[in-house]
Amino acid sequence: MLxxxxxxxxxxxxxxxxxxxxxxxxxxxxxxxxxxLRFGEGIYFSYLFMLLWIADVAWWWLRxxxxxxxxxxxxxxxxxxxxxxxxxxxxxxxDGITRPVGIVVCVVLAGLLVNRLAFxxxxxxxxxxxxxxx
Numbered sequence: 001m002l003x004x005x006x007x008x009x010x011x012x013x014x015x016x017x018x019x020x021x022x023x024x025x026x027x028x029x030x031x032x033x034x035x036x037l038r039f040g041e042g043i044y045f046s047y048l049f050m051l052l053w054i055a056d057v058a059w060w061w062l063r064x065x066x067x068x069x070x071x072x073x074x075x076x077x078x079x080x081x082x083x084x085x086x087x088x089x090x091x092x093x094x095d096g097i098t099r100p101v102g103i104v105v106c107v108v109l110a111g112l113l114v115n116r117l118a119f120x121x122x123x124x125x126x127x128x129x130x131x132x133x134x
Contacts, residue, residue: 001057008050030093049085052078
């Protein structure tokens with residue numbers, strides 16, 4: 001998360017001159033170039049990504065037991081949204097060396113997520129079987 005915040009700060013410092021309007025216009029142009037539709041409002045999805053990630057990490061650090069007890073639908077929705085934005089930021093709206101590196105990183109992270117979910121499912125089944133057997 002800290003590297004992402006540093007990325008945002010560097011983008012605003014060196015590329016957008018701390019101007020939301022410049023970031024909005026850049027987003028609109030990139031979206032038009034890629035999709036044929038000028039949509040600067042996409043910057044707000046990036047802002048939401050940042051806020052959700054900060055909130056998720058803060059919850060994890062400040063209330064770990066509550067964090068671990070989060071509803072699965074909340075976790076699934078959050079992971080889906082953050083993943084969608086990350087894929088767009090690392091692959092769809094990038095080119096050059098960033099795109100293949102983004103693809104590799106996203107595939108590795110997706111594999112880790114699938115592995116974790118499979119392990120959690122196996123653990124749930126195993127613990128359920130033990131409870132039933134006793």
